[in-house]
Amino acid sequence: MSDxxxxxxxxxxxxxxxxxxxxxxxxxxxxxxxLFSPDETTHSGSHIRGADDLKRTMNTVIMxxxxxxxxxxxNTGYQHYAAIDAANxxxxxxxxxxxxxxxxxxxxGITQVLPLVIVxxxxxxxxxxxxxxxxxxxVEEGYLVTGMLVPLxxxxxxxLWMLSVAVAFGVIIGKEVFGGTGMNILNPALxxxxxxxxxxPTWMSGDKVWVHEAVELAGGPDAISGETVLxxxxxxxxxxxxxxxxxxxxxxxxxxxxxxxxSAFLILLGGLFLIFSKIASWRIMVSxxxxxxxxxxxxxxxxxxxxxxxxxxxxxxxxxxxxxHLIVGGLAFGIVYMATDPVTGSQTNRGKWIYGFxxxxxxxxxxxxxxxxxxxxxxxxxxxxxxxxxIDHYVVRGNVARRMKxxxxxxxxxxxxxxxEEELKVETx
Amino acid sequence: MSKDIRIKKGLNINLVGAAEQTISKAxxxxxxxxxxxxxxxxxxxMLVKEKAEIKAGEALFYNKNREDxxxxxxxxGELIEIERGARRRILTLKILADKSQQNLGHNxxxxxxxxxxxxxxxxxxxxxxxxxxxxxxxxxADPDTIPKAIFISxxxxxxxxxxxxxxxxxxxxxxxxxxxxxxxxxxxxxxxxVGKSSSSxxxxxxxxxxxxxxGPHPAGLVGTxxxxxxxxxxxxxxxxxxxxxxxxxxxxxxxxxxxxxxxxALAGSCIKTPKYYKTKIGTEISTFLYASGVNSxxxxxxxxxxxxxxxxxxxxxxxxxxxxxxxxxxxxxxxFFGWNKPIFNKxxxxxxxxxxxxxxxxxYDLNTNTNGEHRAFVVTGMYEKVFxxxxxxxxxxxxxxxxxxxEMEQLGLYExxxxxxxxxxxxxxxxxxxxxxxxxxxxxxxxEIG
Numbered sequence: 012m013s014d015x016x017x018x019x020x021x022x023x024x025x026x027x028x029x030x031x032x033x034x035x036x037x038x039x040x041x042x043x044x045x046l047f048s049p050d051e052t053t054h055s056g057s058h059i060r061g062a063d064d065l066k067r068t069m070n071t072v073i074m075x076x077x078x079x080x081x082x083x084x085x086n087t088g089y090q091h092y093a094a095i096d097a098a099n100x101x102x103x104x105x106x107x108x109x110x111x112x113x114x115x116x117x118x119x120g121i122t123q124v125l126p127l128v129i130v131x132x133x134x135x136x137x138x139x140x141x142x143x144x145x146x147x148x149x150v151e152e153g154y155l156v157t158g159m160l161v162p163l164x165x166x167x168x169x170x171l172w173m174l175s176v177a178v179a180f181g182v183i184i185g186k187e188v189f190g191g192t193g194m195n196i197l198n199p200a201l202x203x204x205x206x207x208x209x210x211x212p213t214w215m216s217g218d219k220v221w222v223h224e225a226v227e228l229a230g231g232p233d234a235i236s237g238e239t240v241l242x243x244x245x246x247x248x249x250x251x252x253x254x255x256x257x258x259x260x261x262x263x264x265x266x267x268x269x270x271x272x273x274s275a276f277l278i279l280l281g282g283l284f285l286i287f288s289k290i291a292s293w294r295i296m297v298s299x300x301x302x303x304x305x306x307x308x309x310x311x312x313x314x315x316x317x318x319x320x321x322x323x324x325x326x327x328x329x330x331x332x333x334x335x336h337l338i339v340g341g342l343a344f345g346i347v348y349m350a351t352d353p354v355t356g357s358q359t360n361r362g363k364w365i366y367g368f369x370x371x372x373x374x375x376x377x378x379x380x381x382x383x384x385x386x387x388x389x390x391x392x393x394x395x396x397x398x399x400x401x402i403d404h405y406v407v408r409g410n411v412a413r414r415m416k417x418x419x420x421x422x423x424x425x426x427x428x429x430x431x432e433e434e435l436k437v438e439t440x
Numbered sequence: 441m442s443k444d445i446r447i448k449k450g451l452n453i454n455l456v457g458a459a460e461q462t463i464s465k466a467x468x469x470x471x472x473x474x475x476x477x478x479x480x481x482x483x484x485x486m487l488v489k490e491k492a493e494i495k496a497g498e499a500l501f502y503n504k505n506r507e508d509x510x511x512x513x514x515x516x517g518e519l520i521e522i523e524r525g526a527r528r529r530i531l532t533l534k535i536l537a538d539k540s541q542q543n544l545g546h547n548x549x550x551x552x553x554x555x556x557x558x559x560x561x562x563x564x565x566x567x568x569x570x571x572x573x574x575x576x577x578x579x580x581a582d583p584d585t586i587p588k589a590i591f592i593s594x595x596x597x598x599x600x601x602x603x604x605x606x607x608x609x610x611x612x613x614x615x616x617x618x619x620x621x622x623x624x625x626x627x628x629x630x631x632x633x634v635g636k637s638s639s640s641x642x643x644x645x646x647x648x649x650x651x652x653x654x655g656p657h658p659a660g661l662v663g664t665x666x667x668x669x670x671x672x673x674x675x676x677x678x679x680x681x682x683x684x685x686x687x688x689x690x691x692x693x694x695x696x697x698x699x700x701x702x703x704x705a706l707a708g709s710c711i712k713t714p715k716y717y718k719t720k721i722g723t724e725i726s727t728f729l730y731a732s733g734v735n736s737x738x739x740x741x742x743x744x745x746x747x748x749x750x751x752x753x754x755x756x757x758x759x760x761x762x763x764x765x766x767x768x769x770x771x772x773x774x775x776f777f778g779w780n781k782p783i784f785n786k787x788x789x790x791x792x793x794x795x796x797x798x799x800x801x802x803x804y805d806l807n808t809n810t811n812g813e814h815r816a817f818v819v820t821g822m823y824e825k826v827f828x829x830x831x832x833x834x835x836x837x838x839x840x841x842x843x844x845x846x847e848m849e850q851l852g853l854y855e856x857x858x859x860x861x862x863x864x865x866x867x868x869x870x871x872x873x874x875x876x877x878x879x880x881x882x883x884x885x886x887x888e889i890g
Contacts, residue, residue: 020774044813048778052771052808056858056875057747057865058740059453059599059768062786062794064812066779068819068869071792151815193816193870289790292821358820358834407835411850414673421673422628424586 020047037143041150069155071290075281076159076271076348080128082264083271084120085112087167090267091119091223094235097255105265123223124270127162130171134178135161142187153192153199153354154182160200160348163271164341164389165207166220168227173214177206197396198355201389208384216384218242221267239268240339241378244327245385261338268340275338282347291351294360295367299346300337302371307333310379328379336375345388346371355396359406366402370395445633445668447655449828451863453599453787455746455768456803459705459714461606466704466719466728472515473722473757474500474533477750479570481579481883484511484530492519497544497567497698500533509583512567514700514722516542532757535722546696551617556624559693563621566692570760571685572622575666575678577886578857578879587679589628589670594642594683595635595653597660600714601745602705602763604683605640607716612641614690615683621693622681623647633665642683658828663860667829672855684763702763706732708746709805710739710767719758725765726754734767740808742766747862748875771809779812786811789822789867815870823864831855833864837874840881845888848881858882 017025023043030036043049044066053060089111096103105111135154143150161178181203186195208215219225222237240261243252256266264274272278285291310329313319319329337343350356350370357366370391377387476484483504488494494517499510513519515537523532549562560583563569574581581587594604608615623630629649634640636654643650651669658664662680672678681689684702691699700721707714712733719728725741734754742749743759746766750759758765780793787804788794796804823833831852839847858875865874 020776024774044779047774047776048809048811049813050772050774051810051813052740053810055873057862058742058749058751058766058808059455059746059806059866060810060812060871061867061869062783062788062796062811063790063792063867063869064779064810064871065815065818065869066812067792067794068790070780071790149813149815153818191816193818288792290792290819353820354818356820359832360821360824363821403835407832407851410830410832410852413830414850414852417671418673421676422588423675424588424627424677 023047024050034144034147037147037149038140041140041143044149065152066155068290069152071288072156072285072348073159075284076156076163078277079163079271079274079281079344080124080159082274082277083163084124085116086120086264086273087123087223087270088113088116088119089265090221090237092116094222094225094237094267095233098233098235105260111265119223123167124162126171127165127167127169127174127270128159130174131161131178132158134175135182138179138182138187142191146191148191151192153186153195157182157200157203161203164200164204164269164344164349166215167223167270168220168225169207169214173207173211177203177210180206193354195354196400197393198349198352201349201393201396204389205393208389221269237267239385240266241328241385244331247321247324247327249327249330258335258338261335266339269344272341272344275343278343278347282343285347285351291347292353292356292363292367294363295351295356295370296346298364298367299350299371299374302368302373303336303342303346303375304333304371305368306372306375307331307336310375325379328385336378340378340386341388342371342374342378345374345392349389349392350395355399357399357402357406359403361409362399362402362406365406366395366399369398443649443651443669444636445651445653445655445659445665447653447659447664447668447828449825450597450656450658451787451789451826451867452597452656452800453747453806453866454801454803455599455707455709456805457707457709457711457714457766457768458600458803459602459707459716461603461716463703463716463718464728464731466717466723466731468537469720469723469727470537471520471724471757472513472517472535472537472720473724474511474513474535475757475759476530476532478760479511479580480879481577481886482511482570486522486530488519490519490522493517494519494535495542495544496700497546499567501530503580506583508561508564509569509580510565510567511570512544512698514698514720543697546692548696549693551621551693554621554624559621559624562693563689566696567698568685568689568692571681571689573680575663575672575680575857576854577882578859579886581677581679585677587626587628587677590622590626590630590679590681591662591666591669592630592632592642592648592681592683592686593653593660593662593665594640595633595638595660597655597657598745598747598764599657600705600707600764600766601660602684602703602716604642605635605638607703607705607763608641608683608687610641611687611690612644614687614694615641616645616690617693618681618686618690619645619647621689622679626679629670631665631669633660633662635660655828658826658860658863661859663855663857664828667831667855671830671852674849674854676854682761682763685761702758704728704758704762705764706767707764708739708742708767710734710736710769721758721760723758725752725756725758729754729765729767736769738770738772739767740770742768746806747866748859769805769807771807773809775809789825810871812869812871814872817870817872819869822867822869826863826867827860829855829860833861836881837861837864837872837877840877840884843881843884845885848885849889853878853881853885856882 185202225237373391503509861874
């Protein structure tokens with residue numbers, strides 16, 4: 012064999028042909044196409060094709076998530092140490108290079124956030140590979156984005172075994188049983204999040220899970236708080252919250268919360284990048300922002316009108332300035348990265364406006380009225396996932412109705428030419 | 441009177457190797473061939489046997505469902521081969537041309553006084569009927585039907601396709617005759633479109649409704665224009681003819697002779713000197729391909745333009761309807777990290793580290809690589825950006841895939857032809873075979889509803 016002189020590319024090509032038709036071919040091809048885009052040429056229809064494929068599309072979303080992930084690694088550490096300082100009564104001033112972008116913070120990120128990423132990808136991709144091999148289709152790229160989203164929407168101290176179970180559930184029940192990437196009804200990442208929330212409610216809610224080690228230290232002498240902005244507000248502790256975090260903290264993201272949801276600024280950048288690259292729908296993002304602002308304004312209006320007093324359970328959240336809903340909690344993250352999922356969202360342009368608006372509207376509504384847990388984005392998006400086909404159905408029916416209306420004026424000539432010949436001559440004379 | 445059509449949604453695919461506007465005469469081909477794939481849905485019944493001598497314009501076969509619909513030979517000579525495929529289906533008819541050509545002449549018909557039925561019979565007999573296609577279903581028109589309108593697109597927007605303004609020059613007489621004849625076959629209008637600032641001889645014809653079209657591809661596709669001018673409803677029929685075919689129809693009516701002469705654009709990045717050639721239907725492509733020279737070993741010859749043409753070979757034959765032959769490089773090679781590195785040399789409808797949006801007028805050298813693997817439909821909203829019809833393309837494709845006849849009908853399948861989905865196929869991230877899906881959908885609907 013003169014294989015030694017062959018290039019790497021050629022060797023992989025030979026391997027690909029050896030694997031062809033074998034059970035493990037999809038697994039090999041997944042690695043092969045990761046390294047090299049395939050040598051496939053067009054067989055039917057257009058002889059040339061556009062430059063993008065699904066891998067590139069998914070990769071673009073991941074690129075939009077990378078800044079969020081990096082920031083969250085530092086923020087995890089920062090929130091951990093800030094909570095300890097707060098518990099000890101030590102005053103702490105945020106300084107970007109002094110106590111935020113530090114090795115100490117990053118180390119917490121590396122030990123706490125990276126394992127979430129690795130477990131999410133590891134378990135999810137393993138299942139995808141198994142299904143691809145069993146069903147004999149190529150490994151599709153859907154999980155590339157899901158795998159990155161999952162660690163960013165869970166509390167930082169989520170035990171890895173819980174995450175594994177949730178990922179397995181989300182990928183199998185949420186996606187593979189429907190036929191894999193492109194066929195699922197619910198957003199897989201949110202299915203995973205919802206599974207965690209409903210399967211382990213005591214772990215996933217409350218005030219302790221948002222900051223690293225808050226759970227372990229709870230009840231002890233070194234107990235630290237892990238309350239989120241929304242958590243404070245839900246307990247009508249707005250004043251306490253405003254002393255702890257100002258609006259800029261919320262915007263830049265120096266607040267506790269799910270791993271990647273805190274920085275509205277970086278999420279905004281990611282959203283602009285996705286809109287610019289034409290990968291995500293700007294219609295959904297814009298309408299979701301409008302929807303949340305409208306709901307926020309309604310709540311503010313109710314408070315201004317005096318229908319709700321400070322004694323009400325909902326006062327804290329309802330009096331929260333309407334636009335601030337966008338920079339706390341998971342709303343911005345959900346709007347930019349989850350609502351825009353093309354598979355589970357509305358597929359028509361008009362439908363996207365309705366779909367997005369309702370996501371924003373319901374997110375804020377659920378957030379305010381949810382007694383157990385002051386957040387509603389993932390529930391709102393999952394609910395709208397279910398309604399998206401219905402929205403599309405009515406939008407498409409509109410088009411059909413136009414066509415049916417046109418049909419009334421249709422110019423139809425009978426096929427029997429002989430009897431029509433005379434008439435035709437007259438008309439064209 | 442002209443009505444303007446402005447298309448906003450679409451995508452111009454600028455490729456290198458556009459044909460220079462000079463006409464050379466191609467050398468005569470020894471063998472001419474008729475490819476039966478060109479006539480979708482036609483079951484041929486042979487009229488002549490192998491080894492028979494035939495004249496140019498003499499019938500080779502007829503449509504099994506309509507005995508008077510004849511398909512004629514482009515040249516005189518000997519029918520040397522009837523190439524058959526699986527289940528003895530006829531694939532190609534090859535004719536060895538005589539040195540001196542003999543034409544089968546018909547009596548000249550006075551178009552102005554002839555009736556619609558006389559004209560139809562004449563075109564059927566003369567072998568020109570197959571040039572008239574109908575929608576719905578994108579098939580050769582049924583002579584027994586009366587179309588509500590006839591559409592002729594004289595505007596070219598497809599990449600590297602023959603420029604009608606150029607190839608129709610000096611053919612006013614033939615065009616007018618054909619238009620007059622077609623005008624008798626419909627009580628409706630004959631809609632003719634030209635480019636916005638075009639010098640096309642089509643613009644000066646009588647008996648037409650002229651439309652000036654502007655905007656990106658697919659503004660030049662007749663389907664786009666039908667949708668904007670007078671969309672097809674259920675049970676309605678429209679006919680379409682391409683302008684070069686009008687010339688052949690016109691010439692048959694004027695002289696009684698089927699003259700399959702055509703000016704063909706030879707284009708594409710693999711051609712050294714891309715230009716126009718005067719040749720005949722069915723000619724061997726190599727008769728002019730190598731006259732212009734090729735600059736690559738591994739290239740694909742396309743009978744037609746890069747979006748809608750059929751795959752051919754240098755020793756293939758010019759298709760019945762084709763006015764363009766394109767040669768582009770084959771893309772059967774791997775690309776290291778092709779899915780994530782920035783791309784400057786390919787066209788993309790997104791900006792996902794692809795940079796064709798920065799230079800909209802740059803000409804690209806695209807090959808036949810799919811740039812990715814086939815996937816389920818994932819991304820939405822992409823097709824709508826390049827699909828100007830009032831139709832939901834994704835939903836229609838899905839209806840065709842699941843063979844839902846009601847949905848296909850209601851979502852507008854009657855209005856489209858596979859070529860209308862060539863651009864959505866180009867931008868498709870999931871690399872789905874749109875034109876094939878639509879073709880199969882149309883065939884199914886035709887079979888079930890008729």
